[in-house]
Amino acid sequence: MSAVLPEKTDKAGERTEPVLVAEGLVKRFGNFTAVDHVSFRVDKGTIIGFLGPNGAGKSTIIRMLCGLLTPTEGRAFVSGTDVAKDPETVRQHIGYMSQKFSLYGDLTVMENLRFFGGIYRVPRKVLPERIRFAVTMAGLDGRENALVSTLAGGWKQRLALGCAILHRPPVLFLDEPTSGVDPESRRRFWDLIHALSGEGVTIVVSTHYMDEAEYCDLLALINRGQLLALESPTALKKRNLGGTLLSIECADIGKALHLLEGQPGLLDLAAFGNAVHALIDPARTTPEQLFALLSGAHVPVDHIVPIEPSIDDIFVRMVGEARESQEGEPGRRAG
Amino acid sequence: MSPALPPRIEARKLVKRFPGVFAVNEMSFSVGEGEIFGLVGPDGAGKTTVIRLLAGVMPPDSGSATIDGVDVVADPERAKQFLSYMPQRFGLYEDLTVDENIRFYADIFEVAPSIRDQRIGPLLSSFGMAPFQRRLAGQLSGGMKQKLGLICALIHTPRVLLLDEPTTGVDPVSRRDFWKILYSLREQGVTILISTAYLEEAERCTRLALVHQGVMAYCDTPARLRAMMPGKLLNVVSSQARDVQKAIASLPGISGALLMGDRVHVAVDDDGRRIPEIVRVLEEAHIPFEPPVPAEPTMEDLFLALLRERRTSP
Numbered sequence: 001m002s003a004v005l006p007e008k009t010d011k012a013g014e015r016t017e018p019v020l021v022a023e024g025l026v027k028r029f030g031n032f033t034a035v036d037h038v039s040f041r042v043d044k045g046t047i048i049g050f051l052g053p054n055g056a057g058k059s060t061i062i063r064m065l066c067g068l069l070t071p072t073e074g075r076a077f078v079s080g081t082d083v084a085k086d087p088e089t090v091r092q093h094i095g096y097m098s099q100k101f102s103l104y105g106d107l108t109v110m111e112n113l114r115f116f117g118g119i120y121r122v123p124r125k126v127l128p129e130r131i132r133f134a135v136t137m138a139g140l141d142g143r144e145n146a147l148v149s150t151l152a153g154g155w156k157q158r159l160a161l162g163c164a165i166l167h168r169p170p171v172l173f174l175d176e177p178t179s180g181v182d183p184e185s186r187r188r189f190w191d192l193i194h195a196l197s198g199e200g201v202t203i204v205v206s207t208h209y210m211d212e213a214e215y216c217d218l219l220a221l222i223n224r225g226q227l228l229a230l231e232s233p234t235a236l237k238k239r240n241l242g243g244t245l246l247s248i249e250c251a252d253i254g255k256a257l258h259l260l261e262g263q264p265g266l267l268d269l270a271a272f273g274n275a276v277h278a279l280i281d282p283a284r285t286t287p288e289q290l291f292a293l294l295s296g297a298h299v300p301v302d303h304i305v306p307i308e309p310s311i312d313d314i315f316v317r318m319v320g321e322a323r324e325s326q327e328g329e330p331g332r333r334a335g
Numbered sequence: 336m337s338p339a340l341p342p343r344i345e346a347r348k349l350v351k352r353f354p355g356v357f358a359v360n361e362m363s364f365s366v367g368e369g370e371i372f373g374l375v376g377p378d379g380a381g382k383t384t385v386i387r388l389l390a391g392v393m394p395p396d397s398g399s400a401t402i403d404g405v406d407v408v409a410d411p412e413r414a415k416q417f418l419s420y421m422p423q424r425f426g427l428y429e430d431l432t433v434d435e436n437i438r439f440y441a442d443i444f445e446v447a448p449s450i451r452d453q454r455i456g457p458l459l460s461s462f463g464m465a466p467f468q469r470r471l472a473g474q475l476s477g478g479m480k481q482k483l484g485l486i487c488a489l490i491h492t493p494r495v496l497l498l499d500e501p502t503t504g505v506d507p508v509s510r511r512d513f514w515k516i517l518y519s520l521r522e523q524g525v526t527i528l529i530s531t532a533y534l535e536e537a538e539r540c541t542r543l544a545l546v547h548q549g550v551m552a553y554c555d556t557p558a559r560l561r562a563m564m565p566g567k568l569l570n571v572v573s574s575q576a577r578d579v580q581k582a583i584a585s586l587p588g589i590s591g592a593l594l595m596g597d598r599v600h601v602a603v604d605d606d607g608r609r610i611p612e613i614v615r616v617l618e619e620a621h622i623p624f625e626p627p628v629p630a631e632p633t634m635e636d637l638f639l640a641l642l643r644e645r646r647t648s649p
Binding site for chain 2: 047051052053054055056152153179180181182183184185186187190191194198208209210211214215216217218232233234249253254257258270271272273274275310312315316319320
């Protein structure tokens, strides 16, 4: 995916300036190429998710975009500023929220906000109004003097977001922002993120979880330093898995797995509680054949239905393919 | 889940209080052979505390727990022969090699040297760790560290395996490998109790419990829990998803309209009735959209709907 994406236009038909641009970005550490010629353009207000295995190069790309690492080759721009030439300006234009929220538990809500306001050099004149906004956004009105350590996860998370945007950065980086918070807080959080994106903030999310990936406008799949795909979750799920994905619901999953393993036309198998997910090559086997095989071996089957692959399914498949083509490995193992 | 077999894990009215909170409030459940039982819930729901009570590393304030019929409070030493507990931060020695770590745990679990060698080889190869035997544990990736932790926990062939959020921070490829291993252990007769904060992962369990504020809110197979989902879910894909959300969020019969990238995830009471209404409203507002399609509820949809119901019913 080194091709530069076509320029996009916004609703009014005007050309929009991309806020994040990477052109042939490379980062090497000694002999190791952590990021290998990655190019993309992200428009204003887009929520982009970076997905990839540990060590795939996600954080290296993000660190370069934050002006914390200098690219070995290629260029990257944040709001038009070259990250290699002017990392200081880049850092003033971004907000960052880590997984651990990096709040001070022994300080109050208000003290944390003032502290981060100072770090981000928010002008004194506007600070009270920005703090007010953050408190309300986090749903912490009336709890300004509570110690942060006494707050539940969802509140901490929204407060951390409030702190990260005190200086009104045009670009916001979030690292697994909703891991471990309860579902209701997670949805509230994403509502806030979508509201920010609606106001034109460009948001970069780095995550391992499709719970989070599903909320993004665009997903960048990174593997071994390369960009495997850059498209919407909906488009990604329509990608060819290389076969048909079936959900086979049956009582005895263990026996079903044994029987199915190694059958011709079976490309992959995974157990899911009461069902086996089987990826089949429809030219070589059919749901009817699998049904007959299992029933014949006294494994009663409740349903066999084709299912839409999850982002995880697509991701694992694409990473597997990339690995095979790079290493010339023989076919995927089922089991 | 055969009721004829005695439960491998049994919790009876377990209670654990910490200053000011009920971390675990009267939890009872039993897990039989062949189950992968999931404790699902957000951070702070009480998952870790339940696992610690079951592992016998923390005594309950009241109630009891048994592993293979042995009371973990009354006879912790005997119970520990049957169980392995992998805490969130498993104690690997980063300056020891993979092999040395495994041998260290074999010593702790008092595995006889002759049996030890027979077990280490197959464990290493079935986890795909054989090539890394001499690598320092500190130099392994997150996924490989989790696998090494599991090998160490399995060196004494336990009947019950307690895993506290083993896949947190592990990428999807390694997670899939990890689950394959869990299913093969289940085949070998190991009963597994696993906690996770990731609802999507819950689908992998044969039975799961939704844990909320120290209470087990629901406990059943994923399929039966799914069948409890009230109403229907729809996806509306649009290049102007934000406008779609605004236009339909307050229509009657719509209990949720969640913006997700290029689509809106809509919870409705009756799809047959609401789809035409949604279509009409969007057409009148001249918002481009693709026809609404039914969506499978995610575990998150389910969790939210069930908790909402619980709150409104007495």
